[in-house]
Every structure is written in structure tokens, then in C-alpha cells.
Amino acid sequence: MSTAISFARRCPPLATGLAALTLLLTQALSSPARAEPREFVIDPDHFGISFRVRHIGYADTLGLFLKASGRFVYDESTRTLQEGRVVVDTSSVFSNHTKRDNHLRDDDFLDAEAHPEAVFVAGSITLDENGTGMLPGSLRLLGKTRPVELAVRLNKAADYPFPLGLARYTLGISASTTLRRSDWGMDYAVANGLVGDEVHMRFEIEANRE
Secondary structure: OOHHHHHHHHOHHHHHHHHHHHHHHHHHHHOOOOOOOEEEEEEEEEEEEEEEEEEOOOEEEEEEEOOEEEEEEEEOOOOEEEEEEEEEEHHHEEOOOHHHHHHHHOOOOOOOOOOOEEEEEEOOEEOOOOOEEEEEEEEEEOOEEEEEEEEEEEEEEEEOOOOOOOOOEEEEEEEEEEEEHHHHOOOOOOOOOOEOOEEEEEEEEEEEEO
């Protein structure tokens, strides 16, 4: 009888423990790594929010919100996006016209002094094989919360190419929706058709994994 076998027989608990540890290590090394839900923070330097609305029927007025922040949870293994929240600074509205921007901030429109934030809270969405889907959620604006739905497209998921040596795993997402501003009580100039009720929104997002 060899020394190793004799030792194992005299110390069965130790041998059993080593065998179990070996089995666990083998399974860990042979099993593929699984993705899990991770939190992503939207990069404020690569976050664009634009809008367009019809002006007296002639053409669309274009604008931006210059300040916003947000985060969400994404599970790559199931392509599920959830627990999203975006906060928009309403006073940051910009349409390249000072008088009009001041009007957009007053109580005819955004009432930015009384309601400094517009908040979108996302539900849950499982993207299809093309990385697209409809994301349900709610928007709080002017103190009222209403349901909204965004068309979402995942453009890219990969390590960011720079700065070199400091790669961050980043998602690139485009989203859009159309709102009726009167649903939130913003009905200035709707009845006479001077300013359109429908507001077309577009979001371009780069978000870094925490």
C-alpha cells in the first residue's frame, strides 16, 4: 500500500475536502462566465436631448436640454434594461433664441422656477435580437406624472477606445418618443395652433458600467 493511499485512509475528512475543492475548481474553470445585471451611469459629456415642435404650421422649432443626468441597470445575458432614471434640468432649455428660451422657462411652458426638474422613470424592457424595443415608463413634468413609451435601440456595447489603458465598458443607446404637452397641462397656444401640441423628443446616450 502506498504512503498516499494509507494517509488518505487514515484521514478521510481531509481527503473528502480536497476532492470537493477539486470538483468546485474544475466546475468553475469549465463553466462559461455569466453576465449579470450591472449599473450604468450616463456620461453627461455624451448625453444629448433634443426636441422639435411645429411653429404656426410653417416649420419645426428645434431645441435642446443642455443639462441632464441618469443611470439604469442592464443585463447583457438577457438583454434586459431596467431601473432607469433620467433627470432633466428644465432651465437648461436652449433653442438658440434668448427671448424664446426665457419664454420656454416661464409658466406658459416649463415653469422652470417652480419645477426645476423633469424626471423620467423607466420600467423594464427586453431588447430583441436587433437590440430594439419599446421601453415603458413615466414622466413627471410640471408636477404631474404621465405614462410614456420610448422606442429604444442599443447601438453598441464595448470597451471605450480611449483614453488608452483606461478602458470603460460603455453602452451606446438611441431613443425617441412623441409627447402631447397638453397631457401635462402645458396648453399654451395649442387651441389657436400657434405652437404644436406634439413634441418629438430624441435621446442619444453613452453610459459607462460602474
